[in-house]
Amino acid sequence: MPRIIHTADLHLDSPFSLLDANKAMARKAELRGTFSNIIAIASNENANIVIISGDLFDSEFVTKETIEFMNSQFSSVPFCKFVIAPGNHDFYSDKSAYSKSVFPSNVYIFNRNELQVFNFPDIKVCVYGWAFTQESMEKNPITHSIDTNPDYINILAAHADIYSSSSKYCPISEEDIARTNCEYAALGHVHEGTEVKKAGNTYYAYSGCPEGRSFDECGKKGVISVDFEKNSFGRWVPTFSYKRVCRRRYEKINLDITAVESKDEVVARIKHEMAKQSLGSETLLRVVLTGAVDQNIVSASKKITSEDIGTYYLEIQDRTIPLVDEQELLKDITIKGALYRELLPKIKSPDPEVSESAKQALIYGLAALSGSDVADFE
Numbered sequence: 389m390p391r392i393i394h395t396a397d398l399h400l401d402s403p404f405s406l407l408d409a410n411k412a413m414a415r416k417a418e419l420r421g422t423f424s425n426i427i428a429i430a431s432n433e434n435a436n437i438v439i440i441s442g443d444l445f446d447s448e449f450v451t452k453e454t455i456e457f458m459n460s461q462f463s464s465v466p467f468c469k470f471v472i473a474p475g476n477h478d479f480y481s482d483k484s485a486y487s488k489s490v491f492p493s494n495v496y497i498f499n500r501n502e503l504q505v506f507n508f509p510d511i512k513v514c515v516y517g518w519a520f521t522q523e524s525m526e527k528n529p530i531t532h533s534i535d536t537n538p539d540y541i542n543i544l545a546a547h548a549d550i551y552s553s554s555s556k557y558c559p560i561s562e563e564d565i566a567r568t569n570c571e572y573a574a575l576g577h578v579h580e581g582t583e584v585k586k587a588g589n590t591y592y593a594y595s596g597c598p599e600g601r602s603f604d605e606c607g608k609k610g611v612i613s614v615d616f617e618k619n620s621f622g623r624w625v626p627t628f629s630y631k632r633v634c635r636r637r638y639e640k641i642n643l644d645i646t647a648v649e650s651k652d653e654v655v656a657r658i659k660h661e662m663a664k665q666s667l668g669s670e671t672l673l674r675v676v677l678t679g680a681v682d683q684n685i686v687s688a689s690k691k692i693t694s695e696d697i698g699t700y701y702l703e704i705q706d707r708t709i710p711l712v713d714e715q716e717l718l719k720d721i722t723i724k725g726a727l728y729r730e731l732l733p734k735i736k737s738p739d740p741e742v743s744e745s746a747k748q749a750l751i752y753g754l755a756a757l758s759g760s761d762v763a764d765f766e
């Protein structure tokens with residue numbers, strides 16, 4: 389029963405510029421750890437092939453340590469073949485790590501921007517695919533239907549965009565996928581993994597990235613494992629399972645803190661929300677505070693740390709509006725009311741910079757008009 393693991397978009401050696409230098413270095417190491425997790429699955433579950441559908445590296449600049457690490461990992465499962473289809477971030481060129489480094493003999497790398505095939509008679513598998521050879525690839529390499537061998541399991545490994553026919557990143561259509569006549573098309577490029585779908589007789593999916601690298605890549609991440617069995621008509625039938633491999637996860641929480649009375653209450657509300665979503669210490673969390681709130685509490689809440697709530701990283705974003713007696717101010721015929729009515733549309737602006745400066749103007753304005761000391765507002 390042949391078994392294939394499908395992954396893509398690992399982006400090894402990503403800079404993690406959102407984090408401080410120490411954490412960025414730790415995350416780079418963890419990203420390599422995620423690759424080890426994939427290797428461990430391949431090893432423990434006796435996978436025949438691991439398909440890597442592009443963007444294994446974040447750029448053409450790959451450190452020697454990363455290459456050495458990769459090669460020791462590839463060599464640690466000699467019975468497993470690794471097929472790489474370079475993508476737009478790690479395109480194949482004379483200067484790329486793919487052509488400049490020597491890889492173990494169980495690693496197979498597509499190197500042309502047209503349809504190629506690796507034939508593995510020992511396990512009766514054919515892997516079709518191509519490589520990006522520069523940062524973009526506007527042509528579609530599936531120029532005709534493939535005359536696949538029915539005795540073989542036929543796989544397509546491709547970095548491609550199925551969502552836009554005008555994409556600069558190898559636009560292919562569902563019809564193209566169907567024309568490959570493959571049992572499975574293992575796609576890379578889209579970092580949000582998809583369900584397994586079917587075009588003609590070909591199943592296809594984006595595995596998504598196996599480890600999030602920013603708040604654009606939220607949630608648990610993993611790889612797709614595909615098992616093949618022959619049905620009574622002698623056709624290969626795949627079954628799919630998703631396996632989590634990520635070390636950490638990025639998550640966003642929107643929290644309406646209207647009527648909270650202290651920073652501690654905000655901390656408790658964040659923890660409550662984390663418990664509800666089962667977010668643990670591995671989480672990189674962005675909390676967006678909303679609601680009409682006393683700005684002293686908001687200022688204090690902005691100082692909540694990852695230690696306070698037990699996450700790996702915490703970012704607090706303030707989208708609150710100042711707690712004022714809105715009805716009173718809307719009717720207020722003095723300059724206070726005029727100020728409020730003037731600033732209200734800006735306070736409610738979706739642009740956080742506009743909203744923030746309007747809020748500050750209101751806080752300082754109202755404080756000044758009441759004769760109180762604005763220094764308290766920091």
Ligand SMILES: [Mn+2]
Pocket residue numbers: 397442443475477577578579
């Ligand atoms: Mn990518």
